[in-house]
Amino acid sequence: MSTTSAEPRAGVRVQVQKFGTFLSNMVMPNIGAFIAWGLITALFIEVGWLPQLGIGDSATSWVAEIGGWGESAGGGIVGPMITYLLPILIGYTGGRMVYDTRGGVVGAIATVGVIAGTDIPMFMGAMIMGPLGAWTMRRIDAIWDGKVKPGFEMLVNNFAAGIWGAIVATFGFFVMSPIVTWLSDLLGSGVDILINNGLLPLTSLVIEPAKILFLNNAINHGVLTPLGTAEAVEQGKSVLFLLEANPGPGLGLLLAFTVFGRGMAKASAPGAAVIQFLGGIHEIYFPYVLMKPKLIVAVIAGGMTGVFVNVLFDVGLRAPAAPGSVFAVYAQVANDSILGVTLSMAGAATVSFLVAALLLKTDRSTDDGDLMAATAGMEAMKGKRSVASSVLGGATAGGQIRTIVFACDAGMGSSAMGASVLRKKIQAAGHADVKVTNASIANLTDSYDLVVTHQDLTERARQRTPSATHVSVDNFMGSPRYDEIVELLGEGSGAATTGDDVAASGVLSDDAVVLDGTAATRDEAITEAGRLLVASGAVEPSYVDAMHERETSVSTYMGNGLAIPHGTNAARAAINRTAISFVRYPGGIDWNGKPAEFVIGIAGTGDDHLALLQKIAGVFTDPAQVDRLRSATSVAHVREILEGVRV
DSSP states (O other): OHHHHHHHHHHHHHHHHHHHHHHHHHHGGGHHHHHHHHHHHHHHSTTSSOGGGOOOOOHHHHHHHTTTTOGGGGSOSHHHIIIIIHHHHHHHHHHHHHHHHHHHHHHHHHHHHHHHTOSSOOHHHHHHHHHHHHHHHHHHHHHSTTTSOTTOHHHHHHHHHHHHHHHHHHHIIIIIHHHHHHHHHHHHHHHHHHHHTTOGGGGHHHHHHHHHTTOHHHHIIIIIHHHHHHHHHHHSOBGGGHHHHOOHHHHHHHHHHHHHOOHHHHHHHHHHHHHHHHHOOGGGGHHHHHHSGGGHHHHHHHHHHHHHHHHHTTOOBSSOOSSOOHHHHHHHBOGGGHHHHHHHHHHHHHHHHHHHHHHHHTOOOSOOOOHHHHHHHHHHHHTSOOHHHHHHSOSOOGGGOOEEEEEESSSSSHHHHHHHHHHHHHHHTTOTTOEEEEEEGGGOOTTOSEEEEETTTHHHHHHHOTTSEEEEESOTTTOHHHHHHHHHHOOOOSOOOOOOOOOOTTTSOGGGEESSOOOOSHHHHHHHHHHHHHHTTSBOTHHHHHHHHHHHHSOOEEETTEEOOBOOGGGGGGBSSOEEEEEEEEEEEEETTEEEEEEEEEEOSSSTTHHHHHHHHHHHTOHHHHHHHHHOOSHHHHHHHHHTSOO
16 A cells, blocks of 8 residues: 555656756756856946946846837846846757757747747746747657658758747747746745745745755756746845755755764765865765655754845845855855855854754664665666765776767767777676667767767767766777776676677678779868769768768767768768768878878668678777778778678
């Protein structure tokens, strides 16, 4: 009976977590813009530190003049940033999460509609219209997917996005804008009631337990950030930004463990306190509460104290403090709130410390608690790995890395080659249970233990997989970082596994092999390899342009004299069948300052080219095989070398 009744509650919690994470993922990538707006506001508005520079208009006057484009509308940058830039960034990010760049563009268009229909900062509207515009665009695209004649794809895609963008923007203006404005006013009235009746500290009864259960994102980014921003526009600051971000309660708890804790909890608490208070990573203290659940009373008491002091001194921040670090709090504190915010953090930490110390000192349990088990339980609730697992549980052990993904822009060539090289090394070290795959960055999910990317793509990958360990490489074929990854896995045992031979026929045709290329530059080499694919009927001519476009984002030079140019993800429609081309340049080609002797053009519609790419990777990690390719005198000889490696 109890198990059955618990399942629905757990299901609701998970759904709220997912919803909160979705909201958070729209806001968190744009926190830098919020910080910029907060700093500009603090420095340049009339009551700021440097008002004489005249670039920070009054946000309130800007909002009042939006409709008529009055004189104050052009007087500074504070108003335009809060009214247009921040909501559009959120709308674009939400749309991109749903439907990649195309969804981001339509989501941004839809967001402008809801912005123009109201006179308040439209963050809630952006969180709705951005994903909604992208989701509906994806559904519409699915109607004619695969039915558009070659050559008309760009025309159809652009006009479809433009027409639908206009429709959802109009919907946002006339329909969604009044609804969101009403909802915002309703929530704002509720907050006013709490403040006016001195009840705001009671919000800690909900917020502090919600943080432990990872439900805070839905509250923080779904309610507090939009309402706090609207209040900051009107009053120059908002106490709502401090309800969840105050690092005091967590600091007090960890200090209590430092003094009165036992075992591993006592030993790890000082380092955790530094990370939590200075770094703003609040989840670092969650396992300590989960280990001894009664300590939730300490953080609630600390949170209530902090809110009470904030209300007492009428303090607030100009913009969200994210992450909840003491540095982030002071960066956004209003000019007249420095003392009150300082006392708020100090008071919250003191009360949390005293209550936690009392509970630890009077704890008659002989069980010190299992911090690692609590950390694992926290990760189970969170649904992914946590920073606490590496800090509280020591360095990552080999047994903790089970999934590795090599990610690149398109997920077609570079990542497949890199994954093949890495997989071979890992298998040779005896880690047959470690799965190594490849994917495009756009298709990454935050479910991998370790992510390997080209150094130019690491930040993009980190945004999609924040809980993974990230490794950057600049040489796909022979990076020393691969050996470091093998060492990270630890010493293994067992023989490496091998696969079956894979024939190149059907993917690499004889007329797509050139032993003496005529190109003299990188771009000419890309064109030469691409034209071989066109001549074989594998791709349309437009695919060659996409190969050049792909090269402008991240180099396809793999190392060991090999480059593998290929098209962008968007160019897959121009591929008729999977194929590769092979061109050898005995004199070498300057490929972004590195010598490329072999250029292999790739066009892949599915996964049927990946086996051959594994073979190619095997060849180019073996100097003897590369020498054989250099001296090959016939197409048959090249095919023999490529087909002679087991994968």
